[in-house]
Amino acid sequence: MKRLSSLFLVSLLSGATTLGAYKLFIEKGNSRDGLVTLAPNYGTRTVGMGAENIDFTAAADNAVHTVVHVKNVSVRTVYDPIREFFYGSRGGIQQEQVGTGSGVIISQDGYIVTNNHVIKDASELEVTLNNKKVYKAKLIGTDAKMDLALLKIDADEKLPFATFADSDQVKVGEWVLAVGNPYNLTSTVTAGIVSAKARNLDTNGIQSFIQTDAAVNPGNSGGALVNTKGELVGINTMISSPTGSYAGYSFAIPSNITRKIIEDIMEFGNVQRGVLGAVGNELNGTTAKQLGLKQTEGYYITNVIENSGAAKAGIKKGDIIVKLDNQKITSYSELNGYINTKRPNDKVNVTIIRDGSTKIVPVTLIKNDLMNTEFRGMELENINAGDKKRFNIESGVKIKDITNERLLPYKDELIGSVILRIDNANATDIETVSKILGNKDDREGASVQLITKNGQVLRFII
Structure with a gap:
C-alpha cells in the first residue's frame, strides 16, 4: 500500500x-x-x-x-x-x-x-x-x-x-x-x-x-x-x-x-482513449472576474491542440464548455470523466458559450496517440509503450522535431528525447503539457527536465 x-x-x-x-x-x-x-x-x-x-x-x-x-x-x-x-x-x-x-x-x-x-x-x-x-x-x-x-x-x-x-x-x-x-x-x-x-x-x-x-x-x-x-x-x-x-x-x-x-x-487488448483536444481551466467567481466573464460555471478553453477533434470542429481559445451531450460540465473532472467513457471516433455534442451566445458543436474524438503539440519550437507527441519500457518511465512527451533556432545545433540529440517535467509539473501527456502552456505567457521562461536517447537526464531553461 x-x-x-x-x-x-x-x-x-x-x-x-x-x-x-x-x-x-x-x-x-x-x-x-x-x-x-x-x-x-x-x-x-x-x-x-x-x-x-x-x-x-x-x-x-x-x-x-x-x-x-x-x-x-x-x-x-x-x-x-x-x-x-x-x-x-x-x-x-x-x-x-x-x-x-x-x-x-x-x-x-x-x-x-x-x-x-x-x-x-x-x-x-x-x-x-x-x-x-x-x-x-x-x-x-x-x-x-x-x-x-x-x-x-x-x-x-x-x-x-x-x-x-x-x-x-x-x-x-x-x-x-x-x-x-x-x-x-x-x-x-x-x-x-x-x-x-x-x-x-x-x-x-x-x-x-x-x-x-x-x-x-x-x-x-x-x-x-x-x-x-x-x-x-x-x-x-x-x-x-x-x-x-x-x-x-x-x-x-x-x-x-x-x-x-x-x-x-x-475487445482490443488495450484501452482505446478518445481525446477532445481542448484544455483549459474550470470557471468560478474569481477566475470569471479575472477574465472579465459573466459566466461563472463551465470549462474555459485556454488552448486547442493542433489536429485534434476540437480544433477540426472549430472550437477556439476563449470558448466555455458547459455541456457534453446531455452532461452538464462545471469542472475538468466532470469533462474528463465523461470523455473517459468514450472511444476514438465517437461523436460528442459540445455545448459552448462564445461571446455570450450558446452553440452546439459536434466533435469527433481522436485517438490519444495521434495528438501532438508545439512548445517553444519543439514539436511534441505522446510516448508509446515501447518508449516507456526503453526509458523505464511511466509518462512523458517525446520531442518529434525541432524548429527553434537556438535549439537547432542540438537537434540530433534532442529529437527522440522525452520531456519529463515542465516548470516542476509532470509532463504526463500532450493534454497535460497543453494545459501547462495554456496558463503561461509566451514571454515567460520555462524550466524543462528531459531524458535523452542515451538515458542522460538534463535540465534547462527555454
Whole structure:
C-alpha cells in the first residue's frame, strides 16, 4: 500500500501485483458489446428514500457473493552488502511478499475486475470466493492510468456476478454500500452516502472519483461500491487519510468508466482513449472576474491542440464548455470523466458559450496517440509503450522535431528525447503539457527536465 500526498494525503488501499488477455461471454441483457451486464433500469433515476425506509440486507446479500478476496504473491531480491563484502555472495536473496485486496466478479464464467495496484508485480494470483472456494487467477489486462485490472478464474460452477448501474445517474446524498475484505476480514459491508461526484485528486490518471463516507480500509481496494439495489456503481480505490486507515472519506472509480475500460481490454487488448483536444481551466467567481466573464460555471478553453477533434470542429481559445451531450460540465473532472467513457471516433455534442451566445458543436474524438503539440519550437507527441519500457518511465512527451533556432545545433540529440517535467509539473501527456502552456505567457521562461536517447537526464531553461 502506497501513501500519496498532495492537497489530500491519499492512500492506495492494498498490496501490489500483475496479470494478461482473454475474451468475455456474450449474454442477453449485456452492454452494447456484450461484455458486462447492465442493471435492468440502466439509465433511469432511482428515487431516494429516508434511511428508516431502506433495507440494506438485500443489497448486501447480492453484493457479498460477487466480491472476492485477491491474494497476490510477488518475489523481490534483497541485497546484503555486508554478506557480499565478507563472503563474496552476489545476486541477493529472494524474498516472497504477499499482498491482499478485493475484486468484483462481472461474469458467470469468472471474469473479475480489481485495481491495478492490487495485482501489480504479482508472480502468482489467488482468488477466494465468498463460499471459501479458492482458485488460481490469471491476468487478462491492465490500465495503470485508471488503476484497473481484469482477471480470470476457471471455476467449476456458474458464478454470481455484479450488474453495472449507470454511475452518471448516481446522486449526491444517495445511500451506497462498500463491500470488500479490509484487513483480511472477508465479506465486510459498510454503509454511507455519496458525498461528492467527479472528485479530482490530481493523481495524473483518474480525475473523476465518486466520493463516499462509507468506511473503507486497506484491503478494500478493488471491492464494490453498490447502490441500495446491489448494483455496481464504482470500484473502491482510494482513501483520504493522514494515517493510511479510514478517516472519513473514500473514493471509487465510477462504473461507467470501469465498464468502458474492461470492454476495451476484452475487445482490443488495450484501452482505446478518445481525446477532445481542448484544455483549459474550470470557471468560478474569481477566475470569471479575472477574465472579465459573466459566466461563472463551465470549462474555459485556454488552448486547442493542433489536429485534434476540437480544433477540426472549430472550437477556439476563449470558448466555455458547459455541456457534453446531455452532461452538464462545471469542472475538468466532470469533462474528463465523461470523455473517459468514450472511444476514438465517437461523436460528442459540445455545448459552448462564445461571446455570450450558446452553440452546439459536434466533435469527433481522436485517438490519444495521434495528438501532438508545439512548445517553444519543439514539436511534441505522446510516448508509446515501447518508449516507456526503453526509458523505464511511466509518462512523458517525446520531442518529434525541432524548429527553434537556438535549439537547432542540438537537434540530433534532442529529437527522440522525452520531456519529463515542465516548470516542476509532470509532463504526463500532450493534454497535460497543453494545459501547462495554456496558463503561461509566451514571454515567460520555462524550466524543462528531459531524458535523452542515451538515458542522460538534463535540465534547462527555454
